[in-house]
Amino acid sequence: LFVRAATRGEQYAFAVENIVEVAKPGVVTPLHDTDPCLLGITNLRGEILPVFDFGAVLHGEPLEQPGRLLVVESDGLRAGLVVEDVEAITSLGTALEPTGSELVPWGVLLEDALVGVVDVEQLCLRLVPG
Amino acid sequence: MSPDGSFIAVFIDEANERLDRFVERLLTVEAGTASADAVEQLLRDIHTIKGSAAMVGLSDISAIAHALEDVLMDARRTGTVDGAHVEPLLRAADALRREVAGAGSGAAAALLQLAGGLANAEVAATPQPAERAAAPSAPAARPIRVAADKIDALLGLVGETVLHRGRLEHLVRAETGKRHSVDDELDTGDRLLAALKTTATAMRTMPLATIAGPYARAVRDAAASEGKEVELVVTGGAMELDRTILEALAEPLAHLLRNAVAHGIELPEERVARGKPSRGRIELRAQQRGAFAQILVEDDGGGVAPELVARGEVEGSLVDVLAQSGLSTAESVNQLAGRGVGLSAVRVAVAAVGGTLEIETAPGAGTLFTLSLPLTLALLDVLLVERGGGVYGIPLAAVEEVVAGGTPLALAGKPQLDVRGAPVALVDLAALVGYPAPPARPGAPAVVVVHGARRVAAVADALLGESEVVVKPFGPLLGVLPGYLGAAILGDGRIAPLLDPEALVGRSGARAPELRREPPPDVPLTPKVLVAEDSPSVRELQRTILEVAGYRVVTAYDGRDALEQILRDDEIALLITDFDMPELSGIELTAAVRATPGRASLPIVIVTSRDDDADRERGAEAGADVYMLKRGFEQQKLLETVARLVDR
Numbered sequence: 157l158f159v160r161a162a163t164r165g166e167q168y169a170f171a172v173e174n175i176v177e178v179a180k181p182g183v184v185t186p187l188h189d190t191d192p193c194l195l196g197i198t199n200l201r202g203e204i205l206p207v208f209d210f211g212a213v214l215h216g217e218p219l220e221q222p223g224r225l226l227v228v229e230s231d232g233l234r235a236g237l238v239v240e241d242v243e244a245i246t247s248l249g250t251a252l253e254p255t256g257s258e259l260v261p262w263g264v265l266l267e268d269a270l271v272g273v274v275d276v277e278q279l280c281l282r283l284v285p286g
Numbered sequence: 287m288s289p290d291g292s293f294i295a296v297f298i299d300e301a302n303e304r305l306d307r308f309v310e311r312l313l314t315v316e317a318g319t320a321s322a323d324a325v326e327q328l329l330r331d332i333h334t335i336k337g338s339a340a341m342v343g344l345s346d347i348s349a350i351a352h353a354l355e356d357v358l359m360d361a362r363r364t365g366t367v368d369g370a371h372v373e374p375l376l377r378a379a380d381a382l383r384r385e386v387a388g389a390g391s392g393a394a395a396a397l398l399q400l401a402g403g404l405a406n407a408e409v410a411a412t413p414q415p416a417e418r419a420a421a422p423s424a425p426a427a428r429p430i431r432v433a434a435d436k437i438d439a440l441l442g443l444v445g446e447t448v449l450h451r452g453r454l455e456h457l458v459r460a461e462t463g464k465r466h467s468v469d470d471e472l473d474t475g476d477r478l479l480a481a482l483k484t485t486a487t488a489m490r491t492m493p494l495a496t497i498a499g500p501y502a503r504a505v506r507d508a509a510a511s512e513g514k515e516v517e518l519v520v521t522g523g524a525m526e527l528d529r530t531i532l533e534a535l536a537e538p539l540a541h542l543l544r545n546a547v548a549h550g551i552e553l554p555e556e557r558v559a560r561g562k563p564s565r566g567r568i569e570l571r572a573q574q575r576g577a578f579a580q581i582l583v584e585d586d587g588g589g590v591a592p593e594l595v596a597r598g599e600v601e602g603s604l605v606d607v608l609a610q611s612g613l614s615t616a617e618s619v620n621q622l623a624g625r626g627v628g629l630s631a632v633r634v635a636v637a638a639v640g641g642t643l644e645i646e647t648a649p650g651a652g653t654l655f656t657l658s659l660p661l662t663l664a665l666l667d668v669l670l671v672e673r674g675g676g677v678y679g680i681p682l683a684a685v686e687e688v689v690a691g692g693t694p695l696a697l698a699g700k701p702q703l704d705v706r707g708a709p710v711a712l713v714d715l716a717a718l719v720g721y722p723a724p725p726a727r728p729g730a731p732a733v734v735v736v737h738g739a740r741r742v743a744a745v746a747d748a749l750l751g752e753s754e755v756v757v758k759p760f761g762p763l764l765g766v767l768p769g770y771l772g773a774a775i776l777g778d779g780r781i782a783p784l785l786d787p788e789a790l791v792g793r794s795g796a797r798a799p800e801l802r803r804e805p806p807p808d809v810p811l812t813p814k815v816l817v818a819e820d821s822p823s824v825r826e827l828q829r830t831i832l833e834v835a836g837y838r839v840v841t842a843y844d845g846r847d848a849l850e851q852i853l854r855d856d857e858i859a860l861l862i863t864d865f866d867m868p869e870l871s872g873i874e875l876t877a878a879v880r881a882t883p884g885r886a887s888l889p890i891v892i893v894t895s896r897d898d899d900a901d902r903e904r905g906a907e908a909g910a911d912v913y914m915l916k917r918g919f920e921q922q923k924l925l926e927t928v929a930r931l932v933d934r
Contacts (some may be wrong), residue, residue: 182779183780183781184779185773185777185780185782185783186678186721187719187767187770187783188392188678188719188721188769189719189720189768189769196763197760197764197773197781197783198781199364199775199779199780199781202446202449202775203758203761204759204760204761204772204775204781205761206760206761206763206764214346232762233762233763234761234762234763235763255650280763282763283763283765284765285765286765
């Protein structure tokens with residue numbers, strides 16, 4: 157099962173086992189002199205959560221309308237991803253096609269839309285500074 | 287009576303601590319830097335071990351301590367410890383330590399060792415380091431009697447309570463404004479929270495000094511075997527660190543120190559040829575860096591060979607290179623250190639407790655090993671400031687003062703602020719943290735942040751006040767970010783990044799404040815008894831006996847402390863005091879109480895290991911009501927005595 161999220165008119169799927177929760181983006185405190193993709197940190201029930209602009213991570217451009225916060229985790233590395241919207245939990249079937257992208261290694265046509273399957277482990281590793 | 291294991295455990299901790307101090311003091315005698323009262327201090331430690339051991343039923347240990355005491359009594363008569371006696375006294379202390387650890391070869395053997403050593407002292411007056419240097423002793427592990435996860439859960443609750451209290455204060459003030467009753471309740475909450483924090487933290491932590499005691503001996507022995515002159519300086523020894531981490535690092539730190547002696551510090555003649563003092567210096571220090579504690583081992587020796595430094599730059603890090611098995615920084619691998627496997631083991635031990643190891647070196651000037659370790663509960667006193675809509679925390683320890691409405695000056699085209707007659711660079715806080723903000727209003731407050739010898743005046747929009755905050759790390763993904771010590775969650779839910787003074791002023795070595803300790807509040811119950819005793823194990827034993835019997839108990843660690851408590855606390859209904867204590871002896875304390883109007887009739891019981899008629903007479907002359915011996919101590923007898931005296 158996967159959670160579908162949209163950003164910049166594109167759709168992406170995240171395996172549910174990597175999803176911690178979906179929340180509204182709260183107040184994000186910027187940290188200066190850091191990666192431009194890092195919007196800052198937020199208070200997620202008493203813990204500090206780094207918040208990234210998912211669109212900027214993929215495309216290098218800032219998101220225009222942040223809508224939801226997708227909290228993902230892999231191997232103890234936890235990050236908040238700001239996306240425009242989060243849609244239904246869905247099954248992708250088996251018709252996955254390789255894309256050659258490290259962060260989005262698979263694609264699938266779903267209800268006439270192209271959905272990229274995100275490798276959350278690689279994504280989290282990419283987000284580690286340095 | 288038959289003391290239970292907890293008293294034995296307290297005794298072992300105490301005896302080890304006193305033996306550490308005993309050895310340190312003997313080394314100052316040997317080095318010719320001992321204080322005038324060194325013999326008295328040596329005697330006091332050994333005497334206390336003797337008395338405490340007798341009280342908890344460890345007669346063998348008491349016997350060894352007694353023999354050591356005899357030797358030191360001779361030294362008291364001459365006013366100094368014969369230099370030739372240092373070595374056998376050190377060996378006797380080793381034997382006593384083994385006996386305390388339960389691994390000794392028996393009291394008889396230890397006594398023979400002491401006697402033999404003293405007899406040979408006349409013909410072997412020089413240190414014999416090689417035998418010990420082969421295996422300098424690391425501090426023995428000290429047991430935790432409460433499961434660590436339970437303490438961690440308690441500490442977690444403390445942290446959450448601090449946050450809760452901040453949120454509550456924010457809400458209450460928003461709803462009701464400043465009302466005295468609300469303020470009083472918040473103050474009460476502060477006091478309770480401080481007591482809870484102190485209690486919980488103390489259960490899980492101990493000061494670096496606890497394990498650092500034996501290091502002076504290890505360095506001394508290692509230096510002697512290498513023909514080097516080395517001074518070990520411990521700073522920040524009072525800093526509280528996680529017990530399990532410290533215990534796990536005791537041997538790795540000993541290795542780093544031996545390594546510094548063997549490979550860092552040069553031979554005296556080499557040092558002199560390089561323009562350095564013949565005596566090398568190794569510093570072991572602890573400091574807080576946000577959510578982390580750092581233990582640093584720094585030497586002023588020759589540094590790591592440039593070719594190894596170059597390899598480190600190519601292969602990733604100098605630690606990687608030096609930790610390779612078989613690689614040594616020394617010209618020859620010796621028994622002290624130098625095997626790369628040693629540093630590899632240090633790195634593994636540090637990583638196992640969630641820490642990191644870094645090395646900095648400067649050829650010809652020295653090497654610095656930095657162990658960064660997670661803190662059990664990272665609390666920090668900060669000044670909260672606002673700039674550009676963001677809130678930031680600056681460690682109070684780094685805040686020298688705040689200047690409001692100062693007139694900027696210019697020096698070489700750069701703005702400066704006159705701070706008590708000295709120009710200090712005036713910089714916008716927004717610029718320091720790299721945040722684009724509109725210019726601050728004229729006359730905005732400037733926070734003078736100091737780090738080492740440098741200062742900077744950082745301009746903020748507003749000062750929000752001082753606060754004790756829980757330092758939250760940025761999490762595993764971000765790890766440690768340059769320029770930040772972590773972040774704090776404020777009462778209103780906002781996050782305040784905590785700024786690193788080092789980054790603000792551009793230099794390293796800032797010290798954060800240590801945990802503030804406050805006594806827990808007393809709860810009124812039954813008659814209050816004051817136990818004045820410098821031995822923690824005896825103090826704990828007596829306190830427990832009395833508390834179980836229903837008495838309120840307060841304790842004092844020396845005579846002066848006891849007298850001050852008696853003068854300020856009218857509820858104290860009885861004093862139980864040791865005979866020999868620092869600052870003010872039990873006899874002096876008793877006499878002082880008897881001479882104090884209003885307190886002269888306070889019942890006083892002396893409990894001591896001094897068993898001769900002259901001492902009994904001194905106790906009676908001073909005004910003690912009862913004189914009891916630690917040897918053959920009986921719980922019931924103490925309780926009967928106390929009951930009789932407080933009820934009369």
